[in-house]
Amino acid sequence: MLVGVLETRKIFGGETETAKMVFYLLAVVVLAIFFTGLVKRVIEYNHGRRPASFSWLRRRDARDIPEVSERPKFASSLVTIAANKTVTKSRKKVGISHLLLFWGFIGLFLATSILSLDYDILGNASRFITGHTYSFFQGPFYLGYNAVFDLAGLAALVGTVLLVYRRWFSREIQLDYTRAQRPEGGYSRAKIVIGDQVFVVGLLLILITGILIQGLRIDGEGFPSFERWTWLGYLVGKGLVTLGVGSAGARAIHAWLWWVHVGMALAFVAYIPWSKAWHMLASPTNLAVRDLATTRRIPAPPEGKTGYDSIDDFTPRELLGFDSCTKCGRCHAVCPARTAGAPLSPRDFILDLRQWVDRSRHIPLLLDTETRPVASGPLAGDGQLVGDVIVDKTLWSCTTCMACVEICPVGIEHVPTIVQLRRSLVDRGEMDPTLQSALQNIATQGNSFGKSARMRARWTKGLDFPIVDARKEHVEYLWFLGDFASFDERLMSISQTLAKVLNASGVSFGILFDDERNAGNDVRRVGEEGLFEMLVEQNMEAFSKASFDKIFTTDPHTFNTLRNEYPSFGLDKPVLHYSELLAILMFTEEVAPRSLGRRVTYHDPCYLGRYNRIFDTPRAVIAGLGCDLVEMPRHGANSFCCGAGGGRIWMDDSYLEERPSVNRIKEAQGLGVDYFVVACPKDYAMFSDAVKTVGIEDSLKVIDIVELFAEATEATELVDV
Amino acid sequence: MRIVVAMRQLADLVEELEVNDEGTDIDREFVKFVSNEWDEAALEEALTLKDELGATVTVVALDEPDVDQTLYAALAKGADRVVKLTGNDPDTWVRSRERAQRLASFLAGESFDLLLTGVQAADDLDGQLAGILGSLLEVPHAAVVVGVEGSDSKVRVIQEMGGGLLGVSELDLPAVLGIQAAKQTPRYAPISRIRQAMQTGEISEHEVELSDASAQVKVRRLYPPESTGAGATMLKGSPKEVAAEIIEIIKSKGLV
Structure with a gap:
């Protein structure tokens, strides 16, 4: 130089x-x-509706599973x-x-x-x-x-x-x-x-x-x-x-x-x-203000309303979320509704809302917009938010599996918004007749099957030991079965198996008999908030009559609402899933299972895995039973929904090109496993049907994790291939 | 148009019904009561007419178990007024004739154009209520109605006939209709709306005294039919065995 x-x-x-x-x-x-x-x-x-509570101020990094939200x-x-x-x-x-x-x-x-x-x-x-x-x-x-x-x-x-x-x-x-949803014009x-x-x-x-x-x-x-x-x-x-x-x-x-x-x-x-370039500022801001709890603990409707029906109902976070979308399409790819051919794509849902909000607020997007020869949906000036901008069938297609929220790189929370919009449909009484009768059954009898509440413990008939009534006697664990495990003929025998396993291991447990009501997880996600609140009151009343230290549930959906939503209504007991209880039995050496030596695959239930981050526990149980676990390509947080969640199990699914459960079974088909292990009663019901649809019920057997457990811990073979 | 819908409470048939010790009624103690599904259809038809033509809808019911729930639900769905007729014993069975008399006693002081009720109920499979009401009130009556189209002075009713036929008739108003089905499935009443109705809505009560209580039907015996023993044969065994047995039976009957 x-x-x-x-x-x-x-x-x-x-x-x-x-x-x-x-x-x-x-x-x-x-x-x-x-x-x-x-x-x-x-x-x-800033125009957005601000929720009354100040809970958004509280921040703490989740260190453990219970802090997932x-x-x-x-x-x-x-x-x-x-x-x-x-x-x-x-x-x-x-x-x-x-x-x-x-x-x-x-x-x-x-x-x-x-x-x-x-x-x-x-x-x-x-x-x-x-x-x-x-x-x-x-x-x-x-x-x-x-x-x-x-x-x-x-x-x-x-x-x-x-x-x-x-x-x-x-x-x-x-x-x-x-x-995913094709407008007519x-x-x-x-x-x-x-x-x-x-x-x-x-x-x-x-x-x-x-x-x-x-x-x-x-x-x-x-x-x-x-x-x-x-x-x-x-x-x-x-x-x-x-x-x-x-x-x-x-x-x-x-x-x-x-x-x-x-x-x-x-x-x-x-x-x-x-333009789309706005995401450079909107997306990081959205990531900084996102709230992982919103999907797990669905927010209340706007004050004085039953659900969203106007632009003023969206919160600042939701509005920011719409603008954060980069159209990366990851949600579109993983959505079980979209995959099944339903008229819902989380991406299109957000883009439609964004275009509608921008249009209503007169903020022009230069490009990055959809055009239609005949103005309709988000492009029309006079439509209703629920029904026109977002059509009913789009909203009803969501299984609330949370795959979109999980994969979204910019922290958009699609599911709570869908639920808020569904609430308006429920308020107007616009829904599938089958869903309506399920809700009516739940309102009158406390279960979606429309059976008498007194039949809830009928599954216990035939057991050679009595099940403790937790309302009469103190138990360590209160077992909350949920509707499917109590009333579905196929699942009642699995409930019996779980009861036998627990009884043989000397676990102190009891049930609520006719006082148990549907926990309301899916009722809430359908958008029937009033019924959800009623169910919470009824169940809290039942809990107050009983004496117990902890709760465990059969159904991951029930598990989610009891663990994440009931505490704000006063529930202060730890909530476990039965797969966790099985792990406890195994690792405290209460039981000594023999090695089964089976090749199996495991399906993560959405509400157990993605929602509550319980991925390893069921896998540890499966490994502890001496089974060789072969993972499906989509597993863990990326698990693919069976299609039953969010109230979908109560709705017609005949319009789907391919049911998500069938898609899932085909995924497992190529793995060379004999067993498809589930840890959710709804999964059992959905996949038992799906293996028949695919025609492989002889080579791939859907089995509940407790059935495997029972087989490994009991002398007699409960399960045959 | 002024529409009155008469509704009644019945034991929920998902419950296992038992006969009381006297053998004259069901045991009402542990049974849940719900509204009669045909009455729900009648209410839906009334609300549809209200949506289409503009009408006031009054729902009237006797004092029966859980009737408040049904009346509040009716308010939540869009009824304008709900009336509970008191004076009967809520825990005893009111037969169709007495029911009609109680309703007619109230309706005598009520001006209405259309009176709708379910064509039948579990305790009224012969569908008498609408007919008796028609005769007591001296107005035209039609039963098994599956659709109502109204104007100010007349209604056209669509009735289900035998052999898959539908018949259309015209009736002068006022008239009584026994509804078989509404044009659409009965609407859903969200729980939050029902609760709102409970807080803000009002059930007006109207006492009915029947002058002649002796002229009622007396129930002599209520009982489940006795099994004759010659019923169906249940085939037992694995699906394969059952299938084989079915084939045997079909063959033995010479059908294949």
């Missing part, structure tokens, strides 16, 4: 004062447009955002590309900000005050700045190229914009596709021109040796020389390409709040 040379470069690449004025004028206009959009959107979120602290949310954890979680390659682009652009934004700080603020201020222009953009700082931020430029370039490549060539279902999502291309290709062009002008500048300056620190630009400049672009030519191209680059960059900034 030559002594006396100041390592720096001219800002603006030596444009005239007029050019500078033009640039500043443009910048002011751009910032005005940007902040107009930003303020408009923030005001719109705690809100993460800001610090851990920041780590999640910084590491793109949610983007990377289910799709490594896409996530890493995004991470490169994310940090690359943050780096480039910082670089520009530093430059502006030096030139526009420090430079102008010092000249105004002292008459002398100060600058720190020189010497070692300049060299380090270039070396570091060229790395950011390269990272952004690599990430963007990979994402453009995927956008152009991938055939993945999540990038297919075909709607047709629709077009061409503008959404154009919006995607403008966004990602725009970023790519800004990057390429930026790197090119750096190379051109260095080329034009004759490659000063200190510019080796500006390694990317230096290399590009050398490349340009080999392509025959000499020093003079480089200066000429630089003069106009600089304007192309700056023009595109400024246009992009102005474009952000009016």
Whole structure:
């Protein structure tokens, strides 16, 4: 490096004062447009309904399974955002590309900000005050700045190229914009596709021109040796020389390409709040304010209302969530309703709501919108929120399996919103006749089967020992069976098996007999909040009559509501799932099971796994029974719903192209296992049907985990292949 | 249009019904009571007419177990007024004739265009209530009605006939109709609405004294039919064995 040379470069690449004025004028206009959009959107979120409680203030990181519904602290949310954890979680390659682009652009934004700080603020201020222009953009700082931020430029370039490549060539279902619910008059999502291309290709062009002008500048300056620190630009400049672009030519191209680059960059900034690019601000904010409890503990309806029926009912978080959607389509891909051919895609649900909200609030989205030849649904001006903007059948298709919430990289909570909208349908009495009769049965008899409450303990008939009445005698465990385990003929024998296992192991347990009512998990998710509250009152009354230390449930749905929702109604006892109880028996060596040596697969029930993070316990039991567990491709948090949840089990499913349970059994079919192990009564019912539909009931046997357990702990074979 | 719907409470048939010690009534002590499903259809038809034409709907019922629940549910569904007729013993069986007399006594002081009730009930399979009401009130009567289309002075009623036929008749108002089915399945009353009705709605009570209580039907005996022993044969065994047995029977009858 030559002594006396100041390592720096001219800002603006030596444009005239007029050019500078033009640039500043443009910048002011751009910032005005940007902040107009930003303020408009923030005001719109601010319009949202604020729930009365202040529980949202409380934050604590979940350390244990029972804390699964705690809100993460800001610090851990920041780590999640910084590491793109949610983007990377289910799709490594896409996530890493995004991470490169994310940090690359943050780096480039910082670089520009530093430059502006030096030139526009420090430079102008010092000249105004002292008459002398100060600058720190020189010497070692300049060299380090270039070396570091060229790395950011390269990272952004690599990430963007990979994402453009995927956008152009991938055939993945999540990038297919075909709607799950087809409006009658047709629709077009061409503008959404154009919006995607403008966004990602725009970023790519800004990057390429930026790197090119750096190379051109260095080329034009004759490659000063200190510019080796500006390694990317230096290399590009050398490349340009080999392509025959000499020093003079480089200066000429630089003069106009600089304007192309700056023009595109400024246009992009102005474009952000009016497009998909808004997710750059909305999504991280949404991740920071999301509440993992909302899906597990469905919020109450708006005060004085029974459910959502107007734009004013959405909370700021929901509105922010709509804008956070990047249309990545992961929810669309994993949704059991969409997979089954039902007219519900969580992606379309959010996009429809966003378009409707933007339309109603007069916030234009330039591209990124759906068009229809005949205005309908979210595009029509006069429709009802529930019924027109989102059609009934879409809402009823949801199984509340939470796969969408789980996989969403930007923290959108689809399920609670669907439930809030369903509540309006229930209030209007608009529902499947079969659902209506189930609800009526639950209201009059306390169970969906419409059987007399006094028949609830009929399953105990034929046991050679009495089941303790927890209302008369203290027990350690109160067993809450739920409707299916009590009334379904196929499942009553499994309840008997569990009773035999517990009895043989000397567990102190009892039941509520005719005082047990449907726990109301699915009633609540159907949207019948009044009935849910009534059931809670009835069950709490029954609990108060009984004497027990802990509760365990057969049904994971019951488990979820007792554990997560009942505490706010006064339940203060620990709640376990029977698979946990089996694990306790096994690992406290109350029982010594023999090794079964079977090849099995295990289906995670949504409400046990995804909802309550109990993945390992049933697997530990299966392993403890000496079974070889072969996982299905979709397992654990990515388990695929059987289709029964959220009240779907009470509704007609004949319109589906392929029932989710059948889809699931086909997944297990290729594994070479003999047993399909379940830990949920509804799963047992659904999959027992599905193996028959697929026609493999002889080779793949649906079996409850307690049946395996009983076989391993009893001398007699309870189960035959 | 002023519509009155007469509803009645019955033992829920999902319960195992038992006959009381005297053998004259079901044992009412541990039985749950629900509203008669045909009366629910009558209410639905009335509410549909209200939606279509605009009408006031009054629901009237005798004092019977859990009748308040039914009346509040009717309010929640959209009835304008609900009336409970007192004066009968809530814990004894009111036969159709007495029921009709009690209802007629109330309706004599009520102006109405249409009186709807279920065409039958578990304790009125012969469908007498609507007919007796028609004769007591001296107004036209039609039974097994599956659809009502109304105007101010007349109604067209669709009735189910034998052989899969439907008949349409026109009746002058006021009239009494025994409803077999509503045009749509009875609507759902969300529990929150029923609870709201319980808080804000009002059940008006009207005492009915019957002048001649002696002229009622006396129940001599109520009993489940005795098994004759010559009923169906249950085939037992594995599905394969049962199937084989069925084939045997079909063959022995010379059907294949």
